[in-house]
Amino acid sequence: MRIEGQYSFDGPREVLWELLRDPKVLAACLPGTQSMRQVGEREYEGEIGVRVGPISGAFAGQLSVTNEVPPASCTLTVEGKGKVGFLKGIGNIDMTDQGQGKTLMKYTGEVQIGGKVASVGQRLFDSVSRGMIEQALGKLNEQLQARASSR
Amino acid sequence: MRKLFDLDLKVNGTRHEQAVEPRTLLSDFLRHDLGLTGTHVGCEHGVCGACTVLLDGEPVRSCLLFAVQAHGHSVITVEGLGAIDQLHPVQEAFRQAHGVQCGFCTPGILTTVVAFLAGNPDPSEEEIREALSGNLCRCTGYQHIVDAVQLAAQNMKTAHEQPAR
């Protein structure tokens, strides 16, 4: 399933870029991320608990950041697998200055879902993935505002 | 295993007391614990309707109920409608109108129709199709089933009108 969209951040691009490089921040922003361990240069592992109303699944997740072009663009890859199936998301992120210390993030990518959730829950994917992305970006923006104001 | 539940219910007029695991589906309890295999299981997610039984007279999906939920209630299955040598009027109508092919969806349809006709003894074809909309059948295209329900309604009406001797 293709995803694309954009989000306007209330902070400068350089700070946003720092945040994206900080695994603690990523862990805090990815919905339901319990833990995150660095397992390689820009590669992380952790537990993600995805919850949609009554449906909840624990996923053993991996996150990696590649194609970094500081402070402008990179590729985020999230993978997880659990009892209810697996998911894989690849997102290309592009950041541009909007002036007044704002940053516009454009993202495009693919979400792949498999197993039980895919076979009986298809009607939910679209809004779930959109919801999770918006949630993550919202959290990131909060962190950004905090970090930016603390300067 | 989780704590067992002491279940006490009536099925087809007979009382049963039995300890069951809470997660046991009513459909499995009826079929495998009580051996009432007339109730069929087609999807276990509440769409096909093959497992429909009457709970206190109401048609419900036995695959979406836990046996423990029938505690203190009364269940009627297809076995409780009529016997081979003494078919229920609805069963008889299904035979007359050829409303049965493979017969797998039939028990759930019979229980649904018995309850439906009790509430609506003189239904239109549209109402009948609406009443059947929660029971999938792959063999008949529903037409002979609809005919059977109409026939059953007629027969039960005339039987009702004739004074019992």
Added chain:
Amino acid sequence: MTKTLIGQRVLRNEDPRLLTGQAQFVDDVEIPGLLHAAFLRSDHAHARLLGMDVSAARQRPGVVAVFTAEEMGDDWQPGPPLVSPPPTAKDVLFYSRRQVPLVKDKVRHAGEAMAVVIAESRYIAEDAVEDIVVDLEPLEAVVDLEKALQPGSHLVHDDLESNLAAHLFQKKGDYEAARRQADLVLRRRIVIDRGAAAAMENRGIVAQWDEKSQHLTVWDTTQAPIPIRNGLAARLGLSENQVRVIAPFIGGGFGPKMMMFYPEEMLIPWVAKKLKRPIKWIEDRRENFYATTQERGQIHDVEIALSRDGHILGLKDVFLHDTGAYDPYGLTIPLNTQCHAMGPYDIKNYSTEVSVVFTNKTLVTPVRGAGRPQGIFVIERLLDAAAKELGIDPVEIRKRNLIPADAFPYEHGIIDQAFSPLILDSGNYWPVMQKALDMIGYEKFVREEQPRLRKEGRYVGIGITPFIESTGVGPYEGARVTVEASGKIHVATGVGTQGQGHFTTFAQVVAEQLGVAVGDVRIVSGDTAEFHWGTGTFASRGAVVAGNAIHAAASIVRRKVLELASKQLQTPQEELELEGGMARVADIPDKSISLGELASLANPLRGAVEPGTEPGLEATSYFGPRYGATAFGAHAMILEIDPETMMIEIKRYVTVEDCGTVLNPLILEGQIHGGVSLGIGNAYYEKLHFDENGQLLNASFADYLIPSATEMPRIEVGHMETRSPLNELGTKGVGEAGTIPVPALFSQAVENALADRELEILESPLSPNRLYELWSGKEAR
């Protein structure tokens, strides 16, 4: 014989049991000590199996055993080929790759079984399945038929050079020459997508190994108990007489239960024998969407050459057929497509070429229709396009091309699914089509109603589609008919039954011969202990092939009865009649003897049976047709489309069938009704949505849309009878007639309703969303 039973609306013998919950289906089998199986199935469509840890599952209380491919050792073998490629056909290429009991090296479709858990209950077995940890390395899935054949595509079977599973070319006449003379040549690309059979009963197997008697009993939801028994015996190293396969009442077959062997079908008996415990596995609905075979996926690049007056000069079809991850069923489906793409038409020049493609999807084997609907869809869509191009009425262009009544038997010069020459045995096509037109009031609708409704801004459309159905193919079936001392008749035959009413139609055939009540004829089918020669119930052949075998056996028994009765009553045979269970002298009531008494006399306890004679009033007989009988029919439909919501409502539906001698019109109508409902599903509701990774996105009845009572129109059924010269009864099959023409007819009626939009429908199934895209000229797909 006084009155004939053939053709009567006889009520079904099997119904009382089915109506009271007393009929035994596989999941109803209970055996003391029964254990239950559940499978671990792959989430991925294509992946390398790197490892599996089943230790936690084994330790779970209530779990008896867990098996993987490794544990099977040498017993791990791919299933036997079900149907070999056509030996007679030239230019045939076929790579046989068969399904495996459990994944060993790599997963080839989502839902393929990787391990089986045996436990005290299905609940515990499913708990334990979740305990298993699998290490899979995902590979790119092969999903798209065209991409699959492009060089560099990932391979479903690494040992093959490409994903080409088979290639078959057939021709008659000279298409290129015909094309050169044509006034009009049309070329189209036609896409038909996958659907499921979705019988209400999922598959199931119960296997019991008796160590003391060294005997295996298997209850199986199969359409082919005898081949299953033979295959199991061979695989388990047993004599065929050590294996009994019972196909009890079966909750709908529709083709996939003809598939032999499913991995579970081989595995469960193997486990039962290994553990010396009875095992039950009942497929659940989600498994059914992955593990039970499917059909229909094809892409046709097709060309038709016509003369100005609408005569078909030639047809050229090049198509791809999706066989899924394996191809155990050979070329049956594409052969059917090739044979039906000429429809009921007199086509002299034909060239057809199929490439069968492996994909990372569930296996494909016949589903009610079995390649025929695709063939009919192709030719009928082309004729509708041609009619528009040439400005000829759609009925007229068909009439001009129908095979004329005096042309039968009509030899096509290509081979059919049974590898015998495609010969249309008999038929009189136009009157059937005419009757359908009359029944739906075609003239009046087109002249008066449609114009009036169009003025009111309503989008109503009509269509009519003629079609053929090849039925009753060989090789053979057999039956044993016995008169018992009770006077009741016992009939044993090999074919299984899945709701077709065999217990009644077969009984009618026997009762007709022996002058007994239909209710006094007991049919036993699908139990190898009762009869162990035969193939199975498929290709609309039960009533034709088994029916005629039973007829033959009953005729012999009739002769034996008359011979013995004539001795007993000292009356010449020709003066005797069989009626009401008695052999009697026509007009002397007291000069009679019951069949029961005769049966006892034929099986004496003392005295001597004459040399050269057999005891009992019994006969076993077989029937194998020279080639398949071909039925004909025409369906017509009126529908209305809401031009804003794109929702379609079928207003009227008419079918006229010519399937030779009708045994029981009541049952025949039931077959048509059910067939049409699957056809309507195929045309408008039922599509298996595989995403680009081979994930099935609608593996539930909530998202896979089977027509319900509120979607089905009333179906008006008409009959014509052209006997088949190929068998005594003159019967042809009708099992798939309801399904075959529907998608073609539906598209025709939709185009007709939207005539002012001039849109062309070259795909099936359709949906409101898709229609909206076509309507608003958006080719988003």
Added chain:
Amino acid sequence: MKPAPFDYYAPTTVEQALAHLTEHGDEAKVLAGGQSLVPMMNFRLVQPSVLVDLNSIPDLAFIQPDETGGLRIGALTRHYQLEVDPLVAARMPLLHEAVPKIGYPQIRRRGTLGGSLSHADPSAELVAVSVALNGRFRLRSPRGERWIPAQDFFIGLFTTVLEPDELLVEVALPPLPARTGGSILEVARRRHDFALVGVAAVVSLDGKGLCRQARMVFLSAGDRPMEAHRAAEVLAGQAPTPEAFQAAAEIAASDDIHPSSDIHATAEFRRHLAKVLARRALDRACRRAAEKE
């Protein structure tokens, strides 16, 4: 397809139920009709370790008139009871019209009002209707009770303001203003499937026959019931003409909803259908309002 193990409680009072929920928190699920929950449990998408079954609490099933002309409905009231109750038909015709569109007959015999609302499926008729009718929900927890307006209750896909130890016990539907009509329309593949999109409309006319208030709530058009605020603004004070309805429908379909794509329909087709249904629903609701003299 068998559910994972769980412990089962069948309290007979709301207090007991709340006690169980408090004790088990997130581990527990409430079982009402179970017609959405149990399929998910059978698929093992949901594996609660505790089920608290409300079906033995008699006080939760009731349909009562309130003195102002509205209705008070207990959370455990079955869909079927709403379908046949004369009071519902008389006072809340929109609800009466909506219920037969839910699931199948057997599902409606078992499914409950409170269950559907707490499940918060954006495709559920009752969810949209409860907002369209200005419903107010009574929630109880060990901390006491609170009343929440329907439109504030639903906060996301399958997500409400309910705390883990809180129960929806009652729904209050206020009386409809004079000269008010309602209509619910859906497009579904099969009659009883989840709607590709649907809309519940409530129109109130003023003395001059102008739209005093026109309210539309869409289902299957976002992650919650989607109320068409912009369209409502445009219609307020307008004469109920086809043009006005068309304009409002177009605004609603483009600005007020966020439909998703799935295998049955693209977001674009859903917007198209929303526009068509909105126009038809407004027209029907308005005719019905006009009849109420």
